[in-house]
Amino acid sequence: MQQFLSYFSENPAALYLAVGVLSLCIGSFLNVVIYRTPRMMEQEWQQECQMLLHPEQPLIDQSKLTLSQPPSTCPKCQSTIRWYQNIPVISWLVLRGKCGACQNPISIRYPLIELLTMACSLVVVAVFGATIQMLFALIFTWVLITLTFIDFDTQLLPDRFTLPLAALGLAINSFAIYTTASSAIWGYVIGFLCLWIVYYLFKLITGKEGMGYGDFKLLAALGAWMGPMLLPLIVLLSSIVGAIVGIILLKMRGENQPFAFGPYIAIAGWIAFLWGDQIMKVYLGG
Numbered sequence: 001m002q003q004f005l006s007y008f009s010e011n012p013a014a015l016y017l018a019v020g021v022l023s024l025c026i027g028s029f030l031n032v033v034i035y036r037t038p039r040m041m042e043q044e045w046q047q048e049c050q051m052l053l054h055p056e057q058p059l060i061d062q063s064k065l066t067l068s069q070p071p072s073t074c075p076k077c078q079s080t081i082r083w084y085q086n087i088p089v090i091s092w093l094v095l096r097g098k099c100g101a102c103q104n105p106i107s108i109r110y111p112l113i114e115l116l117t118m119a120c121s122l123v124v125v126a127v128f129g130a131t132i133q134m135l136f137a138l139i140f141t142w143v144l145i146t147l148t149f150i151d152f153d154t155q156l157l158p159d160r161f162t163l164p165l166a167a168l169g170l171a172i173n174s175f176a177i178y179t180t181a182s183s184a185i186w187g188y189v190i191g192f193l194c195l196w197i198v199y200y201l202f203k204l205i206t207g208k209e210g211m212g213y214g215d216f217k218l219l220a221a222l223g224a225w226m227g228p229m230l231l232p233l234i235v236l237l238s239s240i241v242g243a244i245v246g247i248i249l250l251k252m253r254g255e256n257q258p259f260a261f262g263p264y265i266a267i268a269g270w271i272a273f274l275w276g277d278q279i280m281k282v283y284l285g286g
Ligand SMILES: [Zn+2]
Pocket: 074, 075, 076, 077, 078, 079, 099, 100, 101, 102, 103, 104
């Protein structure tokens, strides 16, 4: 590992190229995860309900969806997407954003998520250089991109991502990768509790539920990665961005549309993770 990192610290161009290509492919995989995870969860809920309501016939007969099976198909004509039609960004451009078989338009969101994943990954390289911190920061970034889009689509932050993210943050910080072990634990605890308190006060005052448990778990995970000191910055940044985008969406889509707060926590968390210390220094005038 040390040899691997020292090679790349001597050859920064090779590092940018390697991470650039890898992150485009990861972005392509994240598209699959973002699209399929909510559908997989829905299938699991249906099976669980069936098991409770009709124990004599516990399984609904449907082909089980996983991240790798069945292979990707066009949502309109069901023709299988071949490997050469699945090259990040390039295939979309070559096919001019249409299915190769039926000309059904393919959303521009797919290549945009691939490019976003690459851009964020290269920023991580620029901030951390060829270090162990960079490797884990890439994983952190990819999970946050996945959570942002799933929450944006479905208003869900699945436990299967937030809980392992928190566990990984606690585990690596036991070796003081980004912060000390005790700071990571306090970040986790305070991250969970501060939104939990806001949630209960809001519910007490308005009788409505303003956010979900996923939001607490995500903030707890962010605390586990960077400690409690940056949590106020995350809450502040996410409220500002969330309020601005919320007002715009309200104007565009009318009232009473479900509003996901998770994407703003994730974006603010990513900014705080990369530049939080500098922002705090400027802000506190030190
Ligand atoms: Zn098609």
